[in-house]
Amino acid sequence: MEILLRQFQTKSFLSICKCLEPAYSHATSWTSGNAMLGKTLFHTSNTVAMPYNPPKGPRKWPIYNKKIFAPQLPGEERRPAYVCHMRTNIKYSPFKMWYVASMIRGMSVDEAIKQLSFVNKQGAVHVKEVLLEAQKLAVEKHNVEFKSNLWVAESFATKGLVMKGIRRHAKGRVGLVHYFHCHYFVRLEEGSPPAHFFFETAPKTTKTLLSEWVDEMRQRRIPGSL
Amino acid sequence: MAGHLLKCLTDALGKFEYVYLTPLLRRPPTPQWIPLVVQAPEQLLEKDASFDIKSIFDGFLWGVPTCRRSAEKRMMRKYGAPNWHNKLILPRKDIKTCGTCGHNHEAGRLCPNCYSKVKAETSVLQEKMVQELGLDPIDKEIAIVYQGEKTQFDDEFFKGKRVVQMEKPRPKWFSKNLLQRCGPNSDVNSSEHTIIKPHDLG
Numbered sequence: 001m002e003i004l005l006r007q008f009q010t011k012s013f014l015s016i017c018k019c020l021e022p023a024y025s026h027a028t029s030w031t032s033g034n035a036m037l038g039k040t041l042f043h044t045s046n047t048v049a050m051p052y053n054p055p056k057g058p059r060k061w062p063i064y065n066k067k068i069f070a071p072q073l074p075g076e077e078r079r080p081a082y083v084c085h086m087r088t089n090i091k092y093s094p095f096k097m098w099y100v101a102s103m104i105r106g107m108s109v110d111e112a113i114k115q116l117s118f119v120n121k122q123g124a125v126h127v128k129e130v131l132l133e134a135q136k137l138a139v140e141k142h143n144v145e146f147k148s149n150l151w152v153a154e155s156f157a158t159k160g161l162v163m164k165g166i167r168r169h170a171k172g173r174v175g176l177v178h179y180f181h182c183h184y185f186v187r188l189e190e191g192s193p194p195a196h197f198f199f200e201t202a203p204k205t206t207k208t209l210l211s212e213w214v215d216e217m218r219q220r221r222i223p224g225s226l
Numbered sequence: 227m228a229g230h231l232l233k234c235l236t237d238a239l240g241k242f243e244y245v246y247l248t249p250l251l252r253r254p255p256t257p258q259w260i261p262l263v264v265q266a267p268e269q270l271l272e273k274d275a276s277f278d279i280k281s282i283f284d285g286f287l288w289g290v291p292t293c294r295r296s297a298e299k300r301m302m303r304k305y306g307a308p309n310w311h312n313k314l315i316l317p318r319k320d321i322k323t324c325g326t327c328g329h330n331h332e333a334g335r336l337c338p339n340c341y342s343k344v345k346a347e348t349s350v351l352q353e354k355m356v357q358e359l360g361l362d363p364i365d366k367e368i369a370i371v372y373q374g375e376k377t378q379f380d381d382e383f384f385k386g387k388r389v390v391q392m393e394k395p396r397p398k399w400f401s402k403n404l405l406q407r408c409g410p411n412s413d414v415n416s417s418e419h420t421i422i423k424p425h426d427l428g
Contacts, residue, residue, distance in 0.1 A: 099315050100315065107317070114330050115318060115321070117330060171231075
């Protein structure tokens with residue numbers, strides 16, 4: 001019951017009702033006898049002028065925004081709000097976009113936007129726009145109170161469309177030219193950024209330093225011994 | 227592909243020679259395209275004794291890698307070295323916030339947001355100057371007077387100056403004090419300099 005009530009908080013009444021409807025299948029419509037308008041087996045629209053174009057590009061990243069978590073226990077720490085946003089098929093190489101995406105990991109949104117304004121790369125323009133869009137979405141749709149109270153939890157780029165072309169070389173030889181596109185993904189989380197996002201670059205505490213030193217000392221062996 | 231081209235060229239050259247040069251020379255050429263069959267087998271062996279398999283790469287297949295790139299080379303290429311040639315984009319520490327408008331700018335440079343306003347106003351002034359004074363050579367000083375400021379200046383101020391009257395009010399950031407001349411030899415306590423109060427700055 002509580003789960004149902006909790007759903008009301010996150011989803012609208014209409015969407016809940018749609019979820020509770022029985023799954024529609026073509027078999028049921030055929031056997032029902034009454035052909036409902038818009039749910040017939042034969043086409044009612046023009047399939048030649050408006051052919052079916054299957055969706056291209058990544059689609060799973062924004063689905064994380066729709067994830068509904070189980071209700072939290074009374075003593076549990078409040079789960080921070082997050083927003084996943086992406087931009088697909090940016091005309092930029094993913095190998096170059098990696099540098100821009102990796103720079104802003106673990107930064108607060110304001111700092112990231114400020115730094116990106118002064119990065120002399122084409123990809124930085126796209127990343128900045130995506131961050132601003134994500135910030136807006138977080139405030140409007142994901143229950144984030146302050147737009148500055150966000151930090152970049154995940155930021156990465158993947159390979160998109162690759163168009164191949166030909167170029168000439170000397171002595172009649174040919175070379176392939178690759179025109180790369182990339183997809184850029186970002187996840188903003190509510191709260192202040194962590195002190196050290198990368199474990200490796202964080203300064204080691206005296207406790208860890210001591211334990212490491214002790215381990216090194218214990219690993220020593222006398223060569224040629226039994 | 228290059229080999230095929232070469233073969234075509236040599237065939238074409240041979241044909242050209244056969245068709246055009248032989249009638250001139252009045253004697254048929256030696257059949258150069260017939261391979262020399264009579265050759266001592268020892269000579270052949272001697273010739274091939276010093277054959278190196280790698281000679282097939284000379285001059286033709288140069289542009290290919292011969293060794294696999296090591297992990298160190300790959301890492302250096304992608305990430306660089308921190309105190310050497312750093313390929314990672316590091317966050318900049320020389321970004322300042324403008325006190326006037328709040329936009330960010332590089333340290334040691336003008337705020338682009340403020341400067342764009344100044345630039346816009348300058349272009350408006352220049353257009354007005356061209357409109358009123360034309361493109362005559364500048365021999366006199368120009369006095370720019372904004373809306374509601376004519377009364378503040380006396381006629382002596384406009385003596386020997388060309389006046390440009392602006393229909394708009396003075397921008398808030400355009401200080402009146404800019405019109406006061408102050409050179410390296412000027413004395414601060416002289417009567418020419420008037421103390422301008424903050425609210426008159428603009």
